[in-house]
Structure formats: structure tokens, C-alpha cells
Amino acid sequence: MELITDYIAFWQDKYDSILTYTYEHLVISFVVILLSIIVTVPLAIYMTKMKNEKIKNLIFNIANVFQTIPTVALLAIMIPLLGIGFIPSITALFLYALLPLLRNTYTGIKSIDPSIVEAAKGMGFSTFGRLFKIELPAALPYVMSGIRVTTVYIISWTTLAALIGGGGLGDLVLAGIGYNDKHMIFTGTILAIVIALILDLIFGKFEKKFSKA
Amino acid sequence: MIQLKNINKYYEDGFQALKAINLTFEEGKVNVLIGPSGCGKTTTMKLLNRLTDFTDGQILIDEKNIQEINPIELRRQMGYVIQNIGLFPHMTISENVATVPKLLKWDKQKIKEKVDALLTMVNLDPDIYRNRYPSELSGGQQQRIGVIRALAAEPSTILMDEPFSALDPISREQLQDELTRLQKEINKTIIFVTHDMDEAIKIADQIILMKDGQVVQKGSPQELLTNPANEFVKEFIGEERLGNALPPLSEFIIKDFPRISMEQRTEEAIDLMATNQLVEIPVVDGKGEYKGIVNLYQALNNKKATLAELVDDSIEAITRKVDTNFLMKKFHESKLMIFPVQSEQGKLEGIVEREDLYRFLQQFYERKSGGSVWN
Ligand SMILES: Nc1ncnc2c1ncn2[C@@H]1O[C@H](COP(=O)(O)OP(=O)(O)OP(=O)(O)O)[C@@H](O)[C@H]1O
Ligand SMILES: [Mg+2]
Numbered sequence: 005m006e007l008i009t010d011y012i013a014f015w016q017d018k019y020d021s022i023l024t025y026t027y028e029h030l031v032i033s034f035v036v037i038l039l040s041i042i043v044t045v046p047l048a049i050y051m052t053k054m055k056n057e058k059i060k061n062l063i064f065n066i067a068n069v070f071q072t073i074p075t076v077a078l079l080a081i082m083i084p085l086l087g088i089g090f091i092p093s094i095t096a097l098f099l100y101a102l103l104p105l106l107r108n109t110y111t112g113i114k115s116i117d118p119s120i121v122e123a124a125k126g127m128g129f130s131t132f133g134r135l136f137k138i139e140l141p142a143a144l145p146y147v148m149s150g151i152r153v154t155t156v157y158i159i160s161w162t163t164l165a166a167l168i169g170g171g172g173l174g175d176l177v178l179a180g181i182g183y184n185d186k187h188m189i190f191t192g193t194i195l196a197i198v199i200a201l202i203l204d205l206i207f208g209k210f211e212k213k214f215s216k217a
Numbered sequence: 218m219i220q221l222k223n224i225n226k227y228y229e230d231g232f233q234a235l236k237a238i239n240l241t242f243e244e245g246k247v248n249v250l251i252g253p254s255g256c257g258k259t260t261t262m263k264l265l266n267r268l269t270d271f272t273d274g275q276i277l278i279d280e281k282n283i284q285e286i287n288p289i290e291l292r293r294q295m296g297y298v299i300q301n302i303g304l305f306p307h308m309t310i311s312e313n314v315a316t317v318p319k320l321l322k323w324d325k326q327k328i329k330e331k332v333d334a335l336l337t338m339v340n341l342d343p344d345i346y347r348n349r350y351p352s353e354l355s356g357g358q359q360q361r362i363g364v365i366r367a368l369a370a371e372p373s374t375i376l377m378d379e380p381f382s383a384l385d386p387i388s389r390e391q392l393q394d395e396l397t398r399l400q401k402e403i404n405k406t407i408i409f410v411t412h413d414m415d416e417a418i419k420i421a422d423q424i425i426l427m428k429d430g431q432v433v434q435k436g437s438p439q440e441l442l443t444n445p446a447n448e449f450v451k452e453f454i455g456e457e458r459l460g461n462a463l464p465p466l467s468e469f470i471i472k473d474f475p476r477i478s479m480e481q482r483t484e485e486a487i488d489l490m491a492t493n494q495l496v497e498i499p500v501v502d503g504k505g506e507y508k509g510i511v512n513l514y515q516a517l518n519n520k521k522a523t524l525a526e527l528v529d530d531s532i533e534a535i536t537r538k539v540d541t542n543f544l545m546k547k548f549h550e551s552k553l554m555i556f557p558v559q560s561e562q563g564k565l566e567g568i569v570e571r572e573d574l575y576r577f578l579q580q581f582y583e584r585k586s587g588g589s590v591w592n
């Protein structure tokens with residue numbers, strides 16, 4: 005009983021800063037997701053049209069390298085390069101998000117039933133018409149599922165941005181560790197989880213709508 | 218008219234899919250490509266809308282070199298039903314069907330009417346199916362949509378790659394009938410791929426039987442059934458069907474049947490008929506062209522008349538290309554004992570005797586039924 009009243013008192017006391025941390029967290033995550041979508045989706049489409057296997061593999065390998073660097077290490081590398089704060093956090097997380105998005109979009113478009121592409125060709129679509137009216141819409145369910153998975157990762161990785169001064173719910177957790185404050189640690193963790201779950205749910209709904217087919 | 222002249226096709230891996238193909242697809246005819254899996258039917262079809270290119274040879278569409286035709290425009294004028302249906306999963310049924318009319322920028326109302334009419338034609342209630350997605354249809358229903366999608370923009374040529382393969386026998390028959398009707402009505406050139414010989418026989422004007430990238434035999438269903446070129450053709454058609462086919466008309470033609478020339482006297486005609494125990498004799502002119510038939514009794518009753526006066530020129534000769542069944546009908550409708558057959562140039566080739574044909578038919582059906590239907 006005491007535990008709960010204590011926790012309520014903590015919220016009453018801190019809800020202002022909790023909201024700020026949450027807001028920061030969301031901003032970082034969304035900027036990263038948006039940026040990575042803007043870069044990867046067109047790149048992935050371009051790659052599906054690319055004949056040169058070597059260049060394709062090279063791009064995948066580069067994206068893969070960023071993936072294999074431990075998150076904390078990648079963030080740390082940013083400090084000598086870009087200093088601390090918002091920009092280096094975004095950059096590091098963006099590099100991290102590249103591979104899952106690239107791979108999902110690429111395989112999404114690649115996995116369209118070839119007979120659909122052939123039917124579209126046979127019916128007299130131009131290359132561009134086919135891409136925008138048939139291939140992309142048909143691949144949308146896959147692309148959406150890539151975005152969804154990546155978003156959930158990003159929300160969780162963003163917690164680490166606090167390490168290099170990016171802010172967000174990670175700050176709350178770090179501060180909690182510093183003050184040995186269970187409430188702070190708990191709240192930061194739970195909020196990150198809840199945000200991830202809610203977004204997962206929303207994207208899931210979208211995905212279902214698109215994958216009607 | 219579409220002509221393929223000496224077409225060879227190698228795929229990138231060096232495999233030769235087509236070998237010296239020569240074909241003509243005539244306007245308003247149903248052409249059926251048939252043959253074992255991998256023989257090059259789909260490849261042949263894809264040459265026609267430029268989905269693949271040939272290695273050498275020439276394809277002419279209405280005398281125009283296909284390589285000078287813009288592929289996009291070419292495809293919009295040719296309906297295409299692909300082997301695996303290929304409906305667009307993110308579009309509703311009506312959007313799928315309306316694809317090419319939309320590309321051609323048809324009026325919205327016209328598109329809607331067309332879509333509804335086509336859905337109705339294949340027994341899918343527009344009110345129920347219009348707004349569904351392909352995944353909400355059964356395989357057979359999807360296939361029907363694939364077919365009407367190719368018809369939507371009213372192309373003059375339609376390429377159909379095994380369009381009815383996923384249908385139950387009843388809907389398949391229905392669509393075959395529909396196709397035959399449609400094609401008679403609007404005179405489309407249809408190129409149709411199938412594995413099903415019965416289907417081919419039923420709908421084809423021309424059957425093209427292929428094997429290993431080559432044309433083994435082409436001709437009307439009747440020609441293939443009655444004159445299979447070799448063992449492979451026989452095997453592919455099947456004993457059962459071969460046994461069921463009537464022989465071609467040419468087998469019944471009696472070439473050395475007596476004939477009389479228009480300039481001869483009536484008495485000569487009577488004599489000739491009497492000696493050969495005939496009641497009818499064909500009349501030809503000086504050039505051997507068929508002019509009509511003279512009846513023995515009429516000649517006897519009007520011995521004074523000339524042959525030119527006696528000849529019944531209302532009896533039109535048939536050509537050897539005519540179906541045996543057709544001649545049987547002709548005999549049924551008339552009292553004639555003989556039927557004249559003329560060449561394309563109008564020369565009298567010979568005649569078919571009623572008695573001869575009927576005797577054969579009797580034996581044919583007795584053999585088939587293993588008993589005696591006629592007594
Ligand atoms: N893109 C390709 N590259 C190499 N070979 C190919 C290609 N497409 C088809 N082939 C080969 O060409 C041959 C003819 O193929 P095609 O698809 O025309 O056969 P088909 O007669 O339509 O067979 P089915 O009845 O099974 O549909 C086959 O042996 C096939 O393996
Ligand atoms: Mg095929």
C-alpha cells in the first residue's frame with residue numbers, strides 16, 4: 005500500500021519533468037524513423053532495379069557493419085566526431101535503423117509475386133507507372149512491417165541516447181541510477197515499453213489495413 | 218493478322234526455347250497453342266506483346282514489323298491473361314478489371330458500366346464482388362477476373378495463357394462457350410494456350426501443336442484428328458479422340474465418277490446414266506468447271522430439252538475442306554444421291570455418294586458402340 009502511495013506522490017512531484025523526458029524521447033525516435041524512411045525506401049527501390057550485384061552487396065554490407073557495432077559503442081564513437089547532444093544521437097540511431105528498413109523494403113518489393121509484375125507489364129504500364137501504381141502499393145505491407153519493427157527497436161535504443169546527452173527517457177533511468185531512485189528507473193523503463201507497445205499496435209493496425217490483399 | 222517468320226529464340230543462359238517457328242494467326246480466329254510443359258508456348262505468346270524478344274526472325278502485325286511498334290502501346294491494344302492470373306492484390310476487383318481502360322483514360326461512367334457488364338458475363342454479381350479484394354475470391358473466381366481484365370479495353374487481339382486451368386468443368390465449359398460466342402460476335406483474334414486437348418478441339422480454328430520449341434503440326438482440329446502428322450501427334454491427341462473422329466471428307470470423294478459436258482446431247486447423258494446405273498450425273502463446262510446436276514427422270518421426261526435447260530444449277534458444290542458432318546447435314550436436307558465437290562478454282566473434283574457415306578457411318582458407329590445401334 006505504501007509502495008503505491010509513494011509512487012503516486014512521485015508522479016505528482018515529477019510529472020512535469022517526466023512529460024519533458026517522454027516528449028524528448030518521442031522527438032528523437034520520430035526524427036530518426038522519418039530520416040531513415042526518407043533515405044532507405046527510395047534506396048531500396050533503386051536497389052531492386054539495380055542489375056549490379058556487387059554494388060548491391062556493398063550497400064547491404066555497409067548497413068550491416070553499423071548493425072554489428074554494439075549500440076553503446078556506436079554512440080561513443082559519435083562523441084569525438086560530432087560531440088554530444090541531439091545531432092550525434094540522431095546520427096547514431098539513424099545508422100542503426102538503416103539495415104532493418106533497407107532489408108525489409110528491398111525484400112518486400114522483391115517478394116512481390118512476379119506474375120503481378122508481369123501482368124502489369126503485359127497490360128502496358130510504363131516503368132514509372134508500374135512502380136508507383138503496382139509495385140510500391142503491393143509491397144506496402146512489407147514496407148510497413150519493416151517500419152513497425154524498426155520503430156520498436158528505435159524506441160528502445162533511444163533510451164541509450166542519454167549516454168551522449170541526447171535526452172529522452174534514458175535521462176530518467178540514468179538519473180535514477182545516479183540517485184539510486186527506484187521510482188525513476190522504473191518509470192523511465194515502463195514508459196519506453198509502453199510507447200513501444202502503443203506504436204507497435206498502431207502500426208500493426210496500418211499493416212493489416214494495407215495487407216488486406 | 219500476326220505472322221511469325223523463322224523465329225529463333227535463345228534465353229540469356231543460351232537455352233534455345235524456340236526453333237524456326239513459322240506461324241500465321243489470322244484475324245478473327247481462335248489459335249490454340251498446345252504441347253507438353255516447357256515446349257515454348259508461353260515464350261511464343263510473350264513474343265507477341267514484346268514481353269520477351271526473339272533472337273532472329275521477323276514478326277509482323279498487320280504487315281508492320283513488331284519492333285517498330287511501341288511496346289507500351291502494343292500491350293494496351295492486346296489483352297493478356299497470364300498463366301498465373303497475376304491480379305493486383307492492393308486493388309479491388311473493379312479496379313483490377315478497369316486497369317487498362319484507366320490507362321487509356323476512358324470516361325469513368327463508361328468504365329464502371331464495362332466492369333459491371335464483364336462481371337455479369339462471368340457470373341459474378343457486381344454488387345457483391347465489385348469492391349472485394351483478390352484475396353477474398355476463390356481461385357476459379359480470380360481466374361475469371363483475370364480473363365475479363367484482359368477483355369476490358371476491348372482489344373482486337375487477346376493472348377490467353379491457360380486461362381481456364383483453375384476452373385471446375387462446368388464453369389470451364391461456360392467460359393469456353395462464352396469465348397466462342399464473344400469471338401464470333403466481335404471478331405477478335407485469340408491466341409490461347411492450353412494443356413487440354415478437348416478444350417483445344419472445342420474452341421480452336423487453328424491448333425498449333427508444339428514440342429521442344431518446334432511446331433510439330435498445325436491445322437484445324439479436324440485436320441489434326443484425321444491426319445496426325447506423326448506418332449507424337451497421335452499420342453498427344455490420344456487413341457480415344459482419334460477413334461471418335463470422322464475421317465475427312467476427302468476420303469469419300471470419288472474422283473472418277475462419270476460426268477457429262479454441257480455441250481453433249483441429252484441422249485448421251487441418259488445413256489451414260491443408264492450404263493452406270495445412276496439417277497444423277499454432274500455437269501461440267503468445256504473447262505471442267507462444275508455447272509450443276511442432271512436428274513435421269515427429268516431427262517427421260519424431256520428428251521427434247523438440251524442439257525443446259527435440264528441442269529439443276531441450284532445445287533452448290535462443296536469443297537474438300539468442308540467438315541464431314543456438314544455434308545451429312547446437306548444429305549439430310551435434300552433428296553440428292555450424290556454431292557458434287559469442286560476445287561477452289563471451281564473445277565469439278567469428284568462427287569460423294571450418299572450411299573457410300575451412310576454405309577461408312579453405319580460401320581463407324583457400330584464399331585464405336587461395339588454393337589448395333591441401327592437395327
Ligand atoms: N527466363 C528464362 N531463362 C531461361 N530459360 C527459360 C526462361 N523462361 C523459360 N525458359 C525455358 O524455355 C522453355 C520454354 O518455356 P515456356 O515457359 O515457354 O514453356 P511452356 O510451353 O509455356 O510450358 P508450360 O506448359 O509448363 O507453361 C522451358 O524449357 C523453360 O525452362
Ligand atoms: Mg506456359
